[in-house]
Amino acid sequence: MRRSSNPEKHRYNRIAPVYDLMEFFPEKVTMGNWRKRLFSYLPEGRILELGVGTGKNLVLYPENKHLIAVDISLNMIRRAREKKPDYLNVSFAVMNAEELALLSDSFDGIVTTFVFCSVFQPVNGLKELKRVLKPGGTALFLEHVRPGNKVLAKLFDLLNPVVVRIFGANINRTTTRNIKMAGFEIEEEYNLRRDIVKLIIARKKVNEAD
């Protein structure tokens, strides 16, 4: 489905100035540790960070790493640019996950944290990630997802429209299933907060060039 505008782009452009403030406490208490855990799986080689946001992950990359960091929101990227450590080589670009202007089979690894809750058509975005990843490459995801508990899941479905309106993020995405639907192999899946926040390590099959 094509749309003439991207509401999520406008939402994130709008909340960019207060985004770090909104997440200050969760970041200190839990999210910061979850990010460090994800980065313990960072592969060698060329990395794409999708949905870089205000650049919270940038300090976690090793020195002299070269990465491409993209986001649909220019205002979020502007914040990320300010946070970029001097020792890191980052090319920033405004891009929609669903239409990446990047070569197929060109990255060794992909990092994405709390992004597929807001990509409009997540499976399309995930297919694009798989396209640009080299065969055998690793994609690392930190995502909050729809709970397995049926009652809680219904509650999340009910609350979702309000949360999307305020924060721009869906709280009822079935991201593990979406990752599989896009054709990735799930290598590891860790529950970080019950079964609601997950670290997912996925791989593009070795014999699958795009």
Ligand SMILES: C[S@@+](CC[C@H](N)C(=O)[O-])C[C@H]1O[C@@H](n2cnc3c(N)ncnc32)[C@H](O)[C@@H]1O
């Ligand atoms: C919840 S924020 C997370 C930001 C950052 N990854 C973090 O961990 O703090 C979601 C980010 O995804 C970006 N985003 C949403 N939809 C996108 C899309 N279709 N393509 C690229 N980026 C997108 C938003 O602009 C926003 O910066």
